[in-house]
Amino acid sequence: MDVxxxxxxxxxxxxxxxxxxxxxxxxxxxxxxxxxxxxMGICHSFSSDGRCISLLKVLMTNGCTFDxxxxxxxxxxxxxxxxxxxxxxxDITMQFYRRNYIEGLFLSSGIMxxxxxxxxxxxxxxxxxxxxxxxxxxxxxxxIPGADEKLLSRLGLLADRMSVNIELPxxxxxxxxxxxxxxxxILKPMxxxxxxxxxxxxxxxxxxxxxxxxxxxxxxxxxxxxxxDSDHQIMMLTQGLYKNYNLRRVFFxxxxxxxxxxxxxxxxxxxxxxxxxxxxxxxxxxxxYGFRAEELLNEQNPNFHPLLDPKSSWAIHNREQFxxxxxxxxxxxxxxxxxxxxxxxxxxxxxxxxxxLDFQALKKLGVVLKRARFFITCRxxxxxxxxxxxxxxxxxxxxxxxxxxxxxxxxQLSLFDDQQFSALRVGGxxxxxx
Amino acid sequence: xxRTTSLAYQYDGTFDGWLCCxxxxxxxxxxPIAIHSAEDPQGLLLEAKWIETDPEKAxxxxxxxxxxxxxxxxxxxxxxxLTCVADKELLLLRFLRLGYTHGxxxxxxxxxxxxxxxxxxIQQLRRESHDYLAFLRFSVYGSVMAAIIEPRNEVLSQIAExxxxxxxxxxxxxxxxxxxxxxxxxxxxxxxxxxxxxxPPEPDEAEEKYRRLWKGFYNAVGIRxxxxxxLRASHMPKRYWRLLxxxxxxxxxxxxxxxxxxxxxxxxxxxxxxxxxxxxxxPGPEQY
Numbered sequence: 010m011d012v013x014x015x016x017x018x019x020x021x022x023x024x025x026x027x028x029x030x031x032x033x034x035x036x037x038x039x040x041x042x043x044x045x046x047x048x049m050g051i052c053h054s055f056s057s058d059g060r061c062i063s064l065l066k067v068l069m070t071n072g073c074t075f076d077x078x079x080x081x082x083x084x085x086x087x088x089x090x091x092x093x094x095x096x097x098x099x100d101i102t103m104q105f106y107r108r109n110y111i112e113g114l115f116l117s118s119g120i121m122x123x124x125x126x127x128x129x130x131x132x133x134x135x136x137x138x139x140x141x142x143x144x145x146x147x148x149x150x151x152x153i154p155g156a157d158e159k160l161l162s163r164l165g166l167l168a169d170r171m172s173v174n175i176e177l178p179x180x181x182x183x184x185x186x187x188x189x190x191x192x193x194x195i196l197k198p199m200x201x202x203x204x205x206x207x208x209x210x211x212x213x214x215x216x217x218x219x220x221x222x223x224x225x226x227x228x229x230x231x232x233x234x235x236x237x238d239s240d241h242q243i244m245m246l247t248q249g250l251y252k253n254y255n256l257r258r259v260f261f262x263x264x265x266x267x268x269x270x271x272x273x274x275x276x277x278x279x280x281x282x283x284x285x286x287x288x289x290x291x292x293x294x295x296x297x298y299g300f301r302a303e304e305l306l307n308e309q310n311p312n313f314h315p316l317l318d319p320k321s322s323w324a325i326h327n328r329e330q331f332x333x334x335x336x337x338x339x340x341x342x343x344x345x346x347x348x349x350x351x352x353x354x355x356x357x358x359x360x361x362x363x364x365x366l367d368f369q370a371l372k373k374l375g376v377v378l379k380r381a382r383f384f385i386t387c388r389x390x391x392x393x394x395x396x397x398x399x400x401x402x403x404x405x406x407x408x409x410x411x412x413x414x415x416x417x418x419x420x421q422l423s424l425f426d427d428q429q430f431s432a433l434r435v436g437g438x439x440x441x442x443x
Numbered sequence: 444x445x446r447t448t449s450l451a452y453q454y455d456g457t458f459d460g461w462l463c464c465x466x467x468x469x470x471x472x473x474x475p476i477a478i479h480s481a482e483d484p485q486g487l488l489l490e491a492k493w494i495e496t497d498p499e500k501a502x503x504x505x506x507x508x509x510x511x512x513x514x515x516x517x518x519x520x521x522x523x524x525l526t527c528v529a530d531k532e533l534l535l536l537r538f539l540r541l542g543y544t545h546g547x548x549x550x551x552x553x554x555x556x557x558x559x560x561x562x563x564x565i566q567q568l569r570r571e572s573h574d575y576l577a578f579l580r581f582s583v584y585g586s587v588m589a590a591i592i593e594p595r596n597e598v599l600s601q602i603a604e605x606x607x608x609x610x611x612x613x614x615x616x617x618x619x620x621x622x623x624x625x626x627x628x629x630x631x632x633x634x635x636x637x638x639x640x641x642x643p644p645e646p647d648e649a650e651e652k653y654r655r656l657w658k659g660f661y662n663a664v665g666i667r668x669x670x671x672x673x674l675r676a677s678h679m680p681k682r683y684w685r686l687l688x689x690x691x692x693x694x695x696x697x698x699x700x701x702x703x704x705x706x707x708x709x710x711x712x713x714x715x716x717x718x719x720x721x722x723x724x725x726p727g728p729e730q731y
Contacts, residue, residue: 013659020663038608045609051577052678054689056665059674066664104653105660107588107610108581110689146609265668280668356553363551370554 018091022071027260031063031112033225034169042143064115073119077187081267095134113147124155135167154194170225182236230260234281239311244302287313321406331384348381453491456480459501466500478532513547525597528564572601588615654688661689
């Protein structure tokens with residue numbers, strides 16, 4: 010099998026992993042070899058599905074002893090199998106990096122023999138890349154659940170970011186679909202990584218030349234839509250992961266059926282992209298907008314509204330907190346206004362030092378007045394001629410023109426559209442019932 | 444009082460030359476109706492006063508900028524001069540006058556038309572610079588590497604450090620086809636030089652092999668069920684595609700082939716610069 014075949018097979022087997030970020034690590038380029046960490050992350054290309062290509066995302070091997078129902082690489086799935094040698098992998102990485110095709114490597118693997126052996130193979134490949142080829146670019150590596158702590162620690166010293174996939178949003182779902190994995194086997198390495206990062210920070214302060222342990226932190230991902238877990242469960246879990254494990258990112262992956270299984274949605278199910286999109290919007294609200302998951306969803310409303318983004322939805326349910334006076338509201342409150350983002354909120358705070366702002370000025374600061382106008386006053390006045398009836402409000406805030414998402418093309422916008430409806434149904438309880 | 448005259452200024456197109464235009468404007472307490480560089484064909488239509496570049500006058504203005512309006516606004520002047528915004532010289536002069544009037548707080552006046560226009564132009568410069576960190580592609584010719592770019596703004600000085608750090612032990616060239624300039628890097632030092640023309644050599648076998656592998660990877664990583672060409676084009680505007688091996692039809696990446704490139708560059712210049720339409724607030728996994 011030549012390298013091209015291997016590359017295609019091992020890429021196709023890795024493509025369902027969503028995380029492809031290269032941010033969070035400012036690695037100074039020095040010494041022999043090549044490479045640096047850009048800090049803000051760089052997407053070098055975008056694939057035909059519009060997703061970022063930042064890293065060479067491949068598996069060491071797609072042979073696997075596990076049999077997780079949702080996974081394309083499950084051992085009972087008859088697909089072509091391949092494995093890279095460390096040399097092949099290092100060579101492709103360096104040659105792609107040199108041409109500025111990629112920001113670095115994202116390495117994961119199927120389970121060969123057992124978790125320890127697999128981790129040793131990953132270490133061998135990364136050591137070759139770091140110490141022989143002197144690669145100082147970005148490396149994201151998957152920690153294999155169940156591997157020895159000492160091996161995990163060695164792996165972390167070679168990588169910028171580590172991740173353990175939480176796979177599914179609940180213990181039940183995990184037991185059903187990934188019988189070889191358990192909540193503890195997933196959370197344990199996460200805990201180990203958290204401790205190592207913590208110790209390492211302290212060591213870095215004490216000693217000058219301590220090697221860095223996963224300086225870009227750790228992340229995780231879970232599959233959405235393969236099991237009946239609600240958005241509420243997912244958001245609470247996400248919030249817990251940020252808080253308890255100091256994760257940098259939690260990624261969501263709309264379930265794309267790849268294998269037939271009686272436990273899974275049927276093969277012709279469309280990936281619930283809109284739901285994934287809403288979860289990311291909410292994730293943003295948690296990380297940058299000061300929202301808590303409990304504010305966005307609860308037991309009675311366990312799922313996001315398909316036609317309203319989570320922030321607008323929150324604002325409609327909390328109308329007593331509005332309107333907000335642009336010229337005096339605190340930054341935290343500006344952030345909660347639909348149509349005002351982090352950047353425009355910062356600009357407002359700065360610009361109002363120079364003088365009172367009116368609606369005309371807000372436009373120049375990047376505020377989306379179409380949404381914001383219902384929730385703000387400038388110098389005590391609402392925008393002329395505005396009526397804030399619930400009906401107009403919801404209609405205007407509905408994300409009609411979301412052309413970037415295939416599911417929200419205009420003809421699919423009717424409330425009881427089959428496709429959209431089924432996409433949400435996959436999540437178990439439909440929002441209409443809630 | 445500053446008079447608005449019907450007079451245009453013409454200068455040599457250098458930053459020092461522009462500083463001398465500032466000097467002139469303050470000396471005569473006048474606001475020119477336009478400022479054009481000598482090469483700009485528009486300059487012929489107006490009665491223009493030729494402003495000679497005088498290093499001493501330039502130095503005086505240069506010194507006074509941080510004193511009068513602080514480091515942040517001074518940086519905006521430097522960056523603004525690299526942008527491709529229409530009538531940038533006059534816009535920068537208006538911004539500078541505003542800065543000299545209000546001091547460093549000029550940076551708070553984000554809703555002011557002049558500040559807003561300059562801010563936008565700089566934002567576009569920064570975005571384009573970032574785009575080229577991402578979409579620039581090197582070809583490897585033996586022991587040297589080379590890349591061609593076609594930016595609207597003068598991004599070379601903005602991207603130089605990044606590439607010189609990353610490829611610190613390599614010898615490479617980055618050629619800006621639009622502005623006829625190049626970064627030339629050898630281990631330990633680099634410079635930006637004017638370069639009228641540069642044609643890349645034919646790719647050798649090794650180069651073609653890796654372009655092919657890259658295309659193979661690119662095609663394998665997309666998920667068919669999620670295909671979304673609109674989203675791709677909004678993240679990766681089509682004007683970059685001809686520089687990207689993965690976007691070429693057929694197995695031979697045509698990034699550096701053919702010599703229609705100059706016509707293309709001219710074409711790019713003529714087109715008006717539209718701000719890239721931002722995707723709706725899609726905080727996808729991929730963006731950060």
